[in-house]
Amino acid sequence: MQNDTDARLRRIRGSARPTRHNARTIAALTGNPGCSRRTIVDTAGVDKEKLARHIGFPSRFGQSEFAITRTNAFQTLLRADDYAELTRLLREVFPEAPEQIQYLDLEATDNTDAQDQRYARDQALISQAIAGNTGATLFDHPLLSLNVAGQNVYLEPELLVFQYGGSAYVVQVRSFAVIDGQANGENVGQAALQAAGYVLALRQTLGNPDAAPPEVLLICPKDFSNVPTITRLDIRWQLIAVEYQLDRLTHIDTLLDALPPHLNLDLGLDASGNPTRPATELIDALRHLPARYFPECLSNCDLAFFCRHEATGHTAALGRSVREELGGIETIAEVLGFAEGTVAPPEEWDEAAALLRGAAWLYAESVAAAAYSGESAALGPSRDSREPERGVS
Amino acid sequence: MSVITAYARARAVAAGVAQPIATVRHVHLAERPLVFVPLTLAGEANAPLAAMIGTDAEKPTLLTVPQPRNRDLRFAFAARLADIVVPYVDSFSHEVEPLRDTVCAVDAPQLIVPNPMGIEFTRLLGRSTRFRRTDGPYAVAPGVPLLGRWLTYFAERAEHPGSCALLALTDALSLHWATGQSALEDTNLAALMAWIDPPAESSGAQAAREAENPKVWPPAGPATDPEFDNQVLAPLIRAYDTSAPDSPARQRALDELEQALASQLEPTWHLMWRGIAHLRSLPPGVSVAGRWAADRRAFTDFHRYVSEGGAPQPRRDGAVAAAYRLNLLERARTTYEAERAFDDPLVMATHRLTGEAFQGTVVSVDRERRVPNEKGNLVTRPLVTVHTKDPVRLPAGAKVAAATRRSQTGLIVSVETVPDGTLVTLELSGGMGRAKVPPPGSVPALDEQLCYSGVLPENIPSPALPPVEETPWTHGGPPQPYEPSDEDAAEVWE
Numbered sequence: 001m002q003n004d005t006d007a008r009l010r011r012i013r014g015s016a017r018p019t020r021h022n023a024r025t026i027a028a029l030t031g032n033p034g035c036s037r038r039t040i041v042d043t044a045g046v047d048k049e050k051l052a053r054h055i056g057f058p059s060r061f062g063q064s065e066f067a068i069t070r071t072n073a074f075q076t077l078l079r080a081d082d083y084a085e086l087t088r089l090l091r092e093v094f095p096e097a098p099e100q101i102q103y104l105d106l107e108a109t110d111n112t113d114a115q116d117q118r119y120a121r122d123q124a125l126i127s128q129a130i131a132g133n134t135g136a137t138l139f140d141h142p143l144l145s146l147n148v149a150g151q152n153v154y155l156e157p158e159l160l161v162f163q164y165g166g167s168a169y170v171v172q173v174r175s176f177a178v179i180d181g182q183a184n185g186e187n188v189g190q191a192a193l194q195a196a197g198y199v200l201a202l203r204q205t206l207g208n209p210d211a212a213p214p215e216v217l218l219i220c221p222k223d224f225s226n227v228p229t230i231t232r233l234d235i236r237w238q239l240i241a242v243e244y245q246l247d248r249l250t251h252i253d254t255l256l257d258a259l260p261p262h263l264n265l266d267l268g269l270d271a272s273g274n275p276t277r278p279a280t281e282l283i284d285a286l287r288h289l290p291a292r293y294f295p296e297c298l299s300n301c302d303l304a305f306f307c308r309h310e311a312t313g314h315t316a317a318l319g320r321s322v323r324e325e326l327g328g329i330e331t332i333a334e335v336l337g338f339a340e341g342t343v344a345p346p347e348e349w350d351e352a353a354a355l356l357r358g359a360a361w362l363y364a365e366s367v368a369a370a371a372y373s374g375e376s377a378a379l380g381p382s383r384d385s386r387e388p389e390r391g392v393s
Numbered sequence: 394m395s396v397i398t399a400y401a402r403a404r405a406v407a408a409g410v411a412q413p414i415a416t417v418r419h420v421h422l423a424e425r426p427l428v429f430v431p432l433t434l435a436g437e438a439n440a441p442l443a444a445m446i447g448t449d450a451e452k453p454t455l456l457t458v459p460q461p462r463n464r465d466l467r468f469a470f471a472a473r474l475a476d477i478v479v480p481y482v483d484s485f486s487h488e489v490e491p492l493r494d495t496v497c498a499v500d501a502p503q504l505i506v507p508n509p510m511g512i513e514f515t516r517l518l519g520r521s522t523r524f525r526r527t528d529g530p531y532a533v534a535p536g537v538p539l540l541g542r543w544l545t546y547f548a549e550r551a552e553h554p555g556s557c558a559l560l561a562l563t564d565a566l567s568l569h570w571a572t573g574q575s576a577l578e579d580t581n582l583a584a585l586m587a588w589i590d591p592p593a594e595s596s597g598a599q600a601a602r603e604a605e606n607p608k609v610w611p612p613a614g615p616a617t618d619p620e621f622d623n624q625v626l627a628p629l630i631r632a633y634d635t636s637a638p639d640s641p642a643r644q645r646a647l648d649e650l651e652q653a654l655a656s657q658l659e660p661t662w663h664l665m666w667r668g669i670a671h672l673r674s675l676p677p678g679v680s681v682a683g684r685w686a687a688d689r690r691a692f693t694d695f696h697r698y699v700s701e702g703g704a705p706q707p708r709r710d711g712a713v714a715a716a717y718r719l720n721l722l723e724r725a726r727t728t729y730e731a732e733r734a735f736d737d738p739l740v741m742a743t744h745r746l747t748g749e750a751f752q753g754t755v756v757s758v759d760r761e762r763r764v765p766n767e768k769g770n771l772v773t774r775p776l777v778t779v780h781t782k783d784p785v786r787l788p789a790g791a792k793v794a795a796a797t798r799r800s801q802t803g804l805i806v807s808v809e810t811v812p813d814g815t816l817v818t819l820e821l822s823g824g825m826g827r828a829k830v831p832p833p834g835s836v837p838a839l840d841e842q843l844c845y846s847g848v849l850p851e852n853i854p855s856p857a858l859p860p861v862e863e864t865p866w867t868h869g870g871p872p873q874p875y876e877p878s879d880e881d882a883a884e885v886w887e
Contacts, residue, residue: 060607062619065627067436177438179520180708224438224521225885295575312598318402319575325399335403358746358784359400366738370416 005151008256009044014266018045021148022156023194028300029148030197030245036255037291038301043151043252046265048302054267054275055283057306071175074221078173078228083138089219089230090138090162090171097136097164106157107141115154119143123205126161126168130211133166144201149252155201162217168206170198171217178220178229188233191218196238200246214239263288295319327352394576395743401571409596411570411588416739418675420565421557421685423503427481428453428665430507430658431514433615434461435622439517441470442617442626443654446477450666457654459633459647468533471522475536482543486696501558501685501692504547505669507582507613507661508563512551514615515559519544523705524881531882538705545706546695553722555684555729558692562668569675573598583610586664590671611657613664618657625653678736684729711872713861720855728850735796741844748786750793750846751817753779755837761830773829775821775836776806779843782814793819793845798837800824803845819845 025042032038041048052059078085083103091097106122122142129137141157160171172195176187195216202212214236222229263285268277286306293307294316301307311317315326315335329335329352337343338353339360345353401412425448434440440461447453454477458470482502489496506512523541525533550558567579572588578601579585587600595603604610607618617626629650636642710718734741734750744750759776766772785808787793793803801824809816825831837843864871 062623064435064617064619064622066434066622067619070436175436179438179517182709221438223884227885295577298577313406315403317575318399318406318573319394319577321394322399322402322575325394325396326403332403332406335400336407339400339403355396355746356400359396359742362742362746363397363400363404363739366742367413367416369738 005253005256009151009252012040012044012264012266013046014264014268016047016050016267016269019047020045020156021146021153022158023197024300026146026148026155026197026242026246027190027193029249030193030242031300032292032294032297033245033248035292035297036250037286037289037303037307039149039249039252040255040259040289041265041303043149043153044265047267050267050275051265051282052302052306054277055279055286055306057303057309059302059305061302067175074175074226074228075173077226078219079140085228086138086160086171086219089228090136090164090217092230093217093232094136094164100135102135102137103140104137105140106143115143119145119154119205126163126202127206129163130166130168130206130208136162136164138162138171144198144205146197146201146204148246149249149255151252155198159198161202168202168212169215169217170195170202170212171219172198173219176220177223178231179223183220188218192216192233192235192238193242195233196235196242199235199239200243259288293317327355329356396746397739397743398571402573405571405588405597406573409573409598410591411572411597413569414571414739415569415675415737417678417737418672419568419678419681419733419736419740420560420672421503421677421681421688422669422673423500423557425449426503426505426560426669427478428505428662428669429511429515430613430661430665431511431518431615432617432654432657433514435617435619437461439514439521441467441474441518443658444470444474445655445658445662446474448481450663453662455651455655455658457651459650460630468525468537471518471537471540472534475534475540478543479536479539482696485692486700489693492690496693497686498689498693498696501689503557503688504559505665506559506561507665508580509561510580510615511613512548512559512561515544515551516548519546519548520708521884524884526882529882539699542699542703542705549706550688550691553687554726555732556688556691556725557685558688562665565672566668569672572601574601578605581605582613582661582664582668586668586671590667610660613661614658621653621657626650629653678733680732680736684732707872711861712864712868713858714872716858717855720853723853724851727853731846731848731850734846734848735794735799738796738844741796741846744846744848745783745844748784749848750844751779751781751783751785751787751815752842752844753781753783753814753817755839755841755843756780756816758836758839760836763829772822773825773831775825775831776818777803777821777837778816778818779845780811780814780816785815785817787817787847791847792849793847794849795837795843795845797843798824801836817845 021042029035029038029042041051049059049061083101087099087101090101091099104125106118106125122139122144126139126142139161141159142161143157144155145152146155160173162169162171172191174187174191176183195218199212199214199216203209206212214234216233216235218231218233219228220231221227265282265285266277267275267282270276291303291307291310293304293311293314297304297307308317313332315323315329315332326335327349329338329349334343335356338345338349339356341357398414401414405412427446427448429444429446431444432442434442441458442461443455443457445453445455456470456473458466460466485498485500485502488499490499504515506515519541521541522537523545525531525538525541527533527535527538547559550556551561563580563582563585566585566589567576570589572579572585574584574588581604583604584601587604588597591597591600607620611621612618629646632646633643633650636646734744741750745752755777757778762774762776763771764774787805787808789805789807791805793805794801795803801821803819803821806818806820809818821836825835859865862871
């Protein structure tokens with residue numbers, strides 16, 4: 001079964017090399033577990049960035065070289081002189097840890113095909129360290145695996161794992177600043193959510209849910225300087241959330257079964273890596289993968305601009321809270337039709353429609369009242385003068 | 394977000410242009426606000442790269458930092474910024490009017506930035522400059538620590554609901570217009586303005602899509618377009634770095650940097666003034682002047698504090714100060730929400746829809762009713778009954794007030810459903826003078842149209858707080874008073 005699924009996913013991806021999941025993609029996926037499009041495309045390892053650009057909806061996640069330089073400088077500083085800074089920071093959290101910490105850099109050389117072997121090696125090394133419970137070991141760039149939608153995927157190893165006292169701690173290095181002991185809440189939230197993905201992967205990789213404690217050691221620059229500071233962050237809540245959302249992901253086989261058998265997203269890359277397949281074919285194929293677009297996708301999915309275009313005229317495109325306020329009604333046309341009484345609502349929408357008629361009536365009345373008191377000129381641009389006729393029901 | 398604003402967003406999609414969600418202006422706009430459009434270097438905590446600033450749309454001042462990683466150049470930027478901000482702020486301190494036993498400035502400074510990220514930038518720039526010293530080994534220009542105190546003041550005021558000392562233009566505009574896109578997309582000033590004021594021959598949706606293209610509309614900052622960074626800015630900074638001081642090559646690099654940064658700032662600069670003009674076209678709400686008066690008082694107090702050599706604001710509030718401040722913010726929020734609804738029927742519509750307010754006609758009045766109070770004295774408590782078609786969800790015993798009679802409170806006595814609506818009977822108190830029989834006009838008359846709202850300013854009582862020096866150990870004990878230290882003055886800003 002696993003082999004069939006693998007083969008099917010390979011067909012969907014086509015000739016290109018698979019792109020790997022990372023903590024960010026897991027966090028994004030669990031943030032919108034109902035999006036089958038993203039689940040399938042990510043699990044198949046399709047290069048979303050290339051796909052989006054080729055079909056005319058390029059993503060805008062460009063990185064400034066200033067940001068990259070600063071991040072790299074910070075990473076280098078932490079690892080310089082045999083990880084001297086990292087040692088100092090880790091011993092701040094674990095004062096009892098030995099002065100000598102053993103370091104293993106597991107970063108791969110270019111050969112991505114050998115990831116099965118690499119995974120086996122990293123798994124064995126960390127397991128042994130934990131079983132031995134001796135000293136302290138820091139693993140840099142270990143390859144971890146996580147079950148996503150019923151499929152084991154490798155995670156891009158952008159992390160450090162610190163083994164001490166028989167436990168494996170996730171260590172994350174981020175480049176946002178902690179100023180006067182406080183950091184941007186959104187950044188910290190993202191880091192905690194991503195760390196939760198790593199903790200789950202670590203537990204799964206080691207086959208032992210107790211091996212990785214529910215916390216992350218977060219390393220950031222302090223104040224306005226480049227000096228690192230370490231914070232021990234409790235991520236129990238994020239673990240529960242990510243685990244729950246991972247469970248909610250529809251099993252990949254179920255998603256694949258619903259697709260036309262020959263569907264694929266092969267970009268038909270030529271020798272220099274440029275897509276040759278007609279964009280219209282790819283767009284047709286994508287339309288078979290049901291998406292669930294919300295504006296938040298714009299900040300974490302390469303395909304978001306395509307999905308947004310597709311969602312034009314849908315209430316979801318206006319944001320989750322707007323959609324909720326509108327009673328969960330799917331399209332703008334229905335909302336306005338119900339509100340203005342030009343479309344009779346089906347029974348299940350009766351209540352939402354009544355509320356909308358009330359809103360439309362009050363809206364029109366209030367705008368008219370202001371206009372009546374001689375302030376109409378101040379109402380700003382309003383080319384639309386349709387006025388609903390119903391009262392509050 | 395409410396059903397009314399959600400509905401307005403849906404209307405905006407269909408109409409192709411933003412729809413009003415306010416009929417009056419809920420923010421104060423100063424006669425000469427200081428518009429501030431800052432840019433920051435990507436990846437750094439708070440490295441100013443450039444800024445366009447001024448009180449005149451036609452005469453902006455452009456400030457640039459040719460190498461934002463250079464500490465001296467950053468302080469040079471801060472010094473030049475201080476030379477604009479501090480005199481602007483001071484100019485409001487001269488003209489005062491009496492206020493109780495003291496005086497209050499007749500007008501106050503107002504800073505307007507493009508978006509909430511601009512407020513955060515202001516806060517951080519205040520934080521990184523206010524502790525600096527003007528003497529000793531790490532001396533900075535005299536204006537720098539003053540600039541830090543003022544920027545911090547503005548950023549703190551911005552947390553007060555209803556304060557207009559520091560405004561993010563996208564927030565101010567979104568308070569008055571609903572677009573056909575999401576709130577997230579509304580934080581892009583160019584896209585927001587595209588919906589509110591689309592160019593002729595173009596729908597808001599189309600114009601907003603075009604406005605998202607950073608090549609056409611550079612981001613409103615503080616973050617810059619990564620492609621601009623990589624293709625334009627980085628080579629120019631390198632050219633600056635590698636040229637000898639005072640050489641023609643250095644001058645060329647400086648000129649080109651200025652040009653490039655101006656090209657990123659100018660579109661936003663004009664957009665800012667267009668947005669402000671658009672807001673100005675709305676008549677101010679009744680309570681706007683009252684809220685601005687609070688800003689004027691806060692400014693007067695802080696200006697006095699600074700001119701008396703007051704220490705910079707602490708890194709973090711002490712426990713007592715924090716609790717006091719939170720209480721103040723909560724109170725300000727309830728007052729602001731109540732006032733906004735009273736000022737604006739379109740905001741009130743939201744409360745009417747949820748049944749927290751109702752509009753109707755007075756169908757009976759008992760103006761002479763007198764009842765004994767707790768002490769047994771007879772007091773005047775007229776009864777009025779209002780007939781409404783709104784879905785009333787206020788219970789008997791709830792307190793309400795009318796938009797047109799704000800100083801008079803009504804206590805709901807009964808709510809009765811009748812075939813064509815609801816009858817609400819209220820017992821009135823206050824706002825009718827001391828005569829046994831209230832003079833005509835002081836109590837609603839028969840057939841009068843009224844809107845009663847249950848959304849009222851709440852006087853959230855503050856718990857009894859200990860004096861600062863008696864802060865209990867559970868809350869960290871008494872905070873250390875701030876002593877300027879060499880460490881602060883020397884703090885790395887790289």
